Amino acid sequence: DTGVSQNPRHKITKRGQNVTFRCDPISEHNRLYWYRQTLGQGPEFLTYFQNEAQLEKSRLLSDRFSAERPKGSFSTLEIQRTEQGDSAMYLCASSLAPGVSGYTFGSGTRLTVV
Amino acid sequence: SQELEQSPQSLIVQEGKNLTINCTSSKTLYGLYWYKQKYGEGLIFLMMLQKGGEEKSHEKITAKLDEKKQQSSLHITASQPSHAGIYLCGADSPNAGNNRKLIWGLGTSLAVNP
Numbered sequence: 160d161t162g163v164s165q166n167p168r169h170k171i172t173k174r175g176q177n178v179t180f181r182c183d184p185i186s187e188h189n190r191l192y193w194y195r196q197t198l199g200q201g202p203e204f205l206t207y208f209q210n211e212a213q214l215e216k217s218r219l220l221s222d223r224f225s226a227e228r229p230k231g232s233f234s235t236l237e238i239q240r241t242e243q244g245d246s247a248m249y250l251c252a253s254s255l256a257p258g259v260s261g262y263t264f265g266s267g268t269r270l271t272v273v
Numbered sequence: 274s275q276e277l278e279q280s281p282q283s284l285i286v287q288e289g290k291n292l293t294i295n296c297t298s299s300k301t302l303y304g305l306y307w308y309k310q311k312y313g314e315g316l317i318f319l320m321m322l323q324k325g326g327e328e329k330s331h332e333k334i335t336a337k338l339d340e341k342k343q344q345s346s347l348h349i350t351a352s353q354p355s356h357a358g359i360y361l362c363g364a365d366s367p368n369a370g371n372n373r374k375l376i377w378g379l380g381t382s383l384a385v386n387p
Contacts, residue, residue, distance in 0.1 A: 163315075165315070192374060192375075194375075199379070199380075200379060200380075201277075201361055201363070201376075201377025201378055201379055201380060202316075202361075202363075202375070202377055204374045204375070204376075207374055215374065248313070250315060250316065252316075260321070261306055261318045261320075261321040262306065262318070262363075262375065263318060264308070264315045264316040264317075264318070265315050266314055266315035267313075267314065267315045269313060
């Protein structure tokens with residue numbers, strides 16, 4: 160296992176288009192997180208899955224955002240009708256139970272909305 | 274709500290010099306994580322600290338968590354250009370229940386001049 164994999168690495172899209180990002184976590188990690196990071200800021204929590212269940216969703220996540228983890232393995236984050244304010248780095252992380260290990264992050268997907 | 278403050282915001286050191294980055298919390302930390310990030314990339318896990326007074330080292334980087342579990346420091350000995358990047362501290366949010374999403378400092382940008 161080579162760690163957490165995110166695709167694509169970069170995405171440029173026109174305002175109003177829909178985009179989908181994929182995250183493949185470490186296979187034995189049952190917990191998966193999505194964060195968003197803008198320049199000069201720490202990551203902001205977006206949503207969290209334990210296995211296939213989405214247990215928490217940040218108030219930052221508008222109705223245009225949806226995330227899934229259908230079989231408890233990979234996850235997708237979709238943004239509908241993108242806006243320029245959605246431009247950011249989208250980070251995925253996975254972990255075991257709290258306190259067992261750290262959180263392993265992927266390399267992120269950088270979204271630019273033009 | 275709990276906040277993490279990192280200091281300094283940025284740091285420029287000469288190669289070979291030692292340096293320390295601090296992370297301070299307004300409330301007790303239940304899990305403190307240090308990550309390194311290169312510009313435009315994902316986060317690389319460095320260390321996890323959980324117990325008051327805990328200290329961990331990896332190569333030339335040492336992280337400590339104070340006895341009160343409200344402050345952590347990251348110390349780099351004999352810095353090298355490869356140490357350059359943004360160092361982020363993250364902590365388990367005590368109000369997150371079992372979800373354990375992370376809250377973050379704003380990061381410390383480190384440059385090492387050869």
